[in-house]
Amino acid sequence: xxxxxxISYGGPDENFARQLNSKLxxxxxRTFFFPExxxxxxxxxxxxxxxxxxxxxxxxxxxxxxLDRPGLKNELEETLQREAREGGExxxxxxxxxxxxxxxxxxxxxxxxxxLTDRVIADFKNSSFDILKYEKSFKKLIRALGTSSKITYxxxxxxxxxRDETGKIVDWYMEKEMIPNEKIYELTNREIVGTGNIIxxxxxxxxxxEPKFEGxxxxxxxxxxxxxxxxxxxxxxxxxxxxxxxxxxNEDYIFRxxxxxxxxxxxxxxxxxxxxxxxxxxQRINSEYYSLEREFIKEHNGKHLQLxxxxxxxxxxxxVKWRW
Numbered sequence: 001x002x003x004x005x006x007i008s009y010g011g012p013d014e015n016f017a018r019q020l021n022s023k024l025x026x027x028x029x030r031t032f033f034f035p036e037x038x039x040x041x042x043x044x045x046x047x048x049x050x051x052x053x054x055x056x057x058x059x060x061x062x063x064x065x066x067l068d069r070p071g072l073k074n075e076l077e078e079t080l081q082r083e084a085r086e087g088g089e090x091x092x093x094x095x096x097x098x099x100x101x102x103x104x105x106x107x108x109x110x111x112x113x114x115x116l117t118d119r120v121i122a123d124f125k126n127s128s129f130d131i132l133k134y135e136k137s138f139k140k141l142i143r144a145l146g147t148s149s150k151i152t153y154x155x156x157x158x159x160x161x162x163r164d165e166t167g168k169i170v171d172w173y174m175e176k177e178m179i180p181n182e183k184i185y186e187l188t189n190r191e192i193v194g195t196g197n198i199i200x201x202x203x204x205x206x207x208x209x210e211p212k213f214e215g216x217x218x219x220x221x222x223x224x225x226x227x228x229x230x231x232x233x234x235x236x237x238x239x240x241x242x243x244x245x246x247x248x249x250n251e252d253y254i255f256r257x258x259x260x261x262x263x264x265x266x267x268x269x270x271x272x273x274x275x276x277x278x279x280x281x282x283q284r285i286n287s288e289y290y291s292l293e294r295e296f297i298k299e300h301n302g303k304h305l306q307l308x309x310x311x312x313x314x315x316x317x318x319x320v321k322w323r324w
Contacts, residue, residue, distance in 0.1 A: 010066030196245025
């Protein structure tokens with residue numbers, strides 16, 4: 001697993017490189033990003049050589065603005081030389097912001113072009129203007145890097161069962177599928193519900209601790225009795241009672257995405273005595289809500305509402321609103 005990344009780019013792509021650097025550091029990967037990590041007064045070629053040879057992987061940002069710059073060419077050549085010294089180890093991971101690498105880039109050393117185009121190149125074209133495209137591309141990138149995260153999350157399912165006509169008693173069920181990348185001792189579920197008192201009921205692995213309040217929401221931690229096998233998928237299931245929740249005429253259920261998943265599924269099951277008359281789904285990005293297209297709501301008949309999203313955006317809150 002790559003625990004450190006050297007980011008190679010041309011000056012005009014610094015804003016993109018900065019955004020990429022920020023997201024990599026947030027998931028625990030140590031990076032070298034020139035504006036933040038270069039030591040003043042040190043010779044540039046020493047900085048470049050040390051970074052490329054000391055870090056696990058090198059991300060090369062490819063674009064019309066970067067590929068023809070001498071500095072990036074030097075970093076590409078140094079990385080290829082390191083791969084050769086290390087017996088063909090795959091260290092270089094190219095990502096592209098446009099089609100220049102395929103259609104317009106003709107370096108004097110034609111082998112440089114083949115060294116890049118013979119690899120799978122991560123596609124970030126137009127992602128600066130499309131947050132969903134960026135998140136999907138970034139998710140593929142961290143899989144290629146081998147994230148330093150303790151856990152690789154595969155899917156998540158969140159079910160809310162409203163048990164009575166008042167909405168004061170709710171069964172809350174969550175099922176996550178994941179792969180441990182190292183030994184894990186506990187699992188954390190954050191921002192479970194904004195209102196109501198949580199009573200832990202069961203889990204399929206370990207035991208549930210008492211909920212903790214964090215910033216207006218509640219967190220439940222599962223302490224594990226034994227370590228799940230490293231590198232093999234397993235399911236983590238928890239069940240909770242939520243008391244004195246969903247008591248207003250207009251209600252909502254909000255789920256914030258903290259990790260990268262292939263799929264998020266949210267189910268709201270309404271009581272026979274209190275069916276929903278109307279419902280809608282939204283996503284919140286940067287404090288703004290946007291309506292989701294109807295295709296994401298797989299079912300809504302007053303008894304059951306299902307929201308299903310592939311590659312949900314990390315940091316986004318997905319909201320289901322309804323009226324009794």
